Amino acid sequence: MTVPNLLLSGIVGSTAYGLAHVGSDVDRLGLFAAPTTELHGLRGPKESHVTTAPDRTLHEAAKWCRLALGGNPTAMELVWLPADLYEVRTPLGEELIGIRSSFLSAQRVRDAYLGYATQQFRRLEGRGDGSFSADTRKRTAKHARHLKRLCRQGLGLYTTGRLEIRVEDPEEYHAFGERVAADPSAALPLLRHYEAAFDETPAVLPREPDEAAVQAWLLRVRRHFYTAETATSCSSSRTSPRP
Incomplete structure (x- = not known):
């Protein structure tokens, strides 16, 4: 193309x-x-x-x-x-x-990043108790990694005004993905943690974009x-x- x-x-x-x-x-x-x-x-x-x-x-x-x-x-x-x-x-x-x-604007960044992370969590919820195929387990782990990434990147952007693309500790994300692949409900505490962090942490971003x-x-x-x-x-x- x-x-x-x-x-x-x-x-x-x-x-x-x-x-x-x-x-x-x-x-x-x-x-x-x-x-x-x-x-x-x-x-x-x-x-x-x-x-x-x-x-x-x-x-x-x-x-x-x-x-x-x-x-x-x-x-x-x-x-x-x-x-x-x-x-x-x-x-x-x-x-x-x-x-x-x-x-950048505070509300739009919050809504977008948490919104996409919540979409990832909904996909995880639909996976049941973890007793599924190896291919589905792999996709579940991937959704979990992206949920964690979206939360951390979004909060970082919200509080510093900068978007860090590369994650600091890739192994931490892979380990989280495997835990959630075994038990999708393990992702919920992380999502709730970041929802609270967005509510409690002051934003450096303006109310509206330029x-x-x-x-x-x-x-x-x-x-x-x-x-x-x-x-x-x-x-x-x-x-x-x-x-």
Whole structure:
């Protein structure tokens, strides 16, 4: 899959967290800019491109901004990756990284991270008493690791204003996953602990994100790709032979 105007792309997921094992998929996430003129037609451009083998998700710039403004944990990772995990990093992508704090707000971060963690817990609840297949047990352990990661990353972002992608002690997460795979109810105390921590710990994040800064960046993207398209179009017109 070739998507034009890629602005920023990198390796995310378990590899980025330091939780990957032999045979783990390598997930990639990125954002691109649709040609500006395409935004004015009868039908807008496709906003996301998703492939497997390789696993890659690319969001159009405006869609990615909406996801990040909502606190979406998966989208948010893209602008907080360690430098060695970026595979595409353009000047406009660098600008986006530079304004990453503008997307943050206390309530949205709390709701998004705890919300996703709760979704993971609901999946665990549906697994019963642990007497299931080896494959299901493996998926259960994975959901448990991500529940713990979401809770810890979310609280860290809420209280420090920074998103730490790599976990400090991967073995701790793997051990937690195995405990929960044996007894899914073991995840509930951790979830309750973080719910209380969010309630009791002051946030350093603002009440609302800085949408003006995000809008200004997005308009720079639109101007850049409109100017480039216009220049190409004019050049083609000048060099095309007359009928």
